[in-house]
């Protein structure tokens with residue numbers, strides 16, 4: 001589904017990350033973790049073909065990124081709609097269905113669209129508010145509608161950039177379970193960026209941890225460990241397992257003087273809460 | 277209104293009125309469609325700036341002794357694209373518009389003086405005709421040209437309706453889906469420019485916002501369904517146009533541009549008492 005081979009990316013003339021390797025098969029659920037500014041969103045954009053790689057290669061569904069855009073569902077990071085936008089949630093989902101088509105819809109195309117939209121809206125549990133103007137929906141409600149938008153065309157690959165961002169804990173668990181279910185039952189490959197791995201830990205097949213311009217990828221139990229993160233950051237890191245199975249990462253470096261190839265400021269707070 | 281209704285069949289016998297009804301309908305439909313997206317994209321201010329560009333372009337053409345419409349369309353389209361280039365991602369931003377604004381209007385005043393002092397009383401009236409339109413003054417040929425151009429704008433908007441809606445509401449996902457968001461932004465601005473030039477012929481550069489913003493604002497207050505709001509905006513604009521023309525025919529002391537824009541504003545006010553764009557509807561500036 002996605003094959004990232006020794007890829008590197010530069011933003012604004014600076015190298016952001018390099019030597020990133022990642023392989024995701026159909027029906028696999030992968031998480032992208034790392035501190036703020038590590039380049040998680042940029043990795044998603046590279047997979048979408050919106051950001052070029054400067055070395056290595058990325059293949060998506062066997063093609064170069066961006067070629068098969070209509071078989072990929074995408075949820076960008078932190079979007080919210082204007083409070084007075086007069087468009088219903090249903091119309092937002094509809095854009096995911098045929099928003100990229102030119103010309104007028106064929107007569108009769110509306111029914112199939114409406115049926116499929118009702119189906120995904122129901123799937124994400126947004127039926128109660130999907131007919132309301134989207135600007136009047138809460139952040140969490142908007143997020144569910146946007147997940148429905150990403151799902152509506154039955155993508156084979158789902159790229160979700162911090163979808164749990166504006167959700168409360170029960171909803172984080174519910175959306176994580178929903179994505180996990182879609183991934184298992186429909187064989188969709190999922191790449192989800194997360195700040196906190198715990199709500200999705202039970203569903204994960206793979207983790208890619210970005211930090212300090214490099215990355216490690218693999219099964220979560222191999223990546224989120226003291227040894228691996230210590231190697232990645234180059235300073236001692238400890239991963240603790242709480243009684244309830246939650247992972248807590250301690251001892252991540254404060255913005256260092258040693259790693260000068262990137263801007264320190266944006267990392268400051270993220271370092272302390274990357275994987276709680 | 278019944279008096280106006282009874283007057284109509286006779287009115288359509290006058291060529292000048294027939295021309296106004298035909299060209300006016302096409303112009304209004306294009307304005308309603310373009311206006312829907314202007315309001316949706318929060319670019320109403322762009323339409324306002326183009327009114328100033330239209331004034332200057334038309335008077336520059338007159339001062340140069342060429343067809344007024346040549347200057348009109350050249351100015352609105354070029355300024356629309358310029359505004360897009362100054363703003364980010366194919367959208368004109370307020371600061372860019374504000375900077376271009378005053379300079380253009382000043383230039384218009386310069387051409388007006390140049391043209392008015394070069395001829396007789398007729399030349400002196402040119403400024404007023406550009407500012408307030410002269411829809412009852414259209415010849416058959418001018419009316420057909422205006423209608424064909426407006427119909428082409430409508431066709432173009434329909435052809436890009438879905439991707440433009442997507443790009444307006446959700447540019448990041450639209451881009452990921454392969455919609456050329458930036459190019460579409462420029463295409464839209466060019467269409468806004470053409471429409472502004474058209475609307476100037478009907479209601480004048482000072483009042484064109486009444487035709488571009490008021491029906492669209494009204495429609496968006498009345499429905500949350502984008503396809504319906506889009507169609508309703510076009511229908512309302514045509515209704516405003518025809519209603520205004522009829523009222524102006526029945527009461528010859530009432531200029532058509534005033535009647536059209538007053539009706540559009542009245543409907544807007546009726547649909548919605550207090551709104552974000554009310555401040556910018558042209559009727560408030562007509563007096």
Ligand SMILES: Nc1ncnc2c1ncn2[C@@H]1O[C@H](COP(=O)(O)OP(=O)(O)OP(=O)(O)O)[C@@H](O)[C@H]1O
Nearest residue numbers: 011012016035036037038039040041042043077266
């Ligand atoms: N177009 C750009 N030009 C210059 N710098 C950029 C650009 N896009 C991203 N960056 C920089 O690249 C870095 C990585 O950005 P990215 O959004 O990928 O981080 P992230 O890991 O998703 O962070 P967060 O956790 O805050 O979402 C940031 O420091 C950002 O400032």
Ligand SMILES: [Mg+2]
Nearest residue numbers: 040041042077
């Ligand atoms: Mg990000």
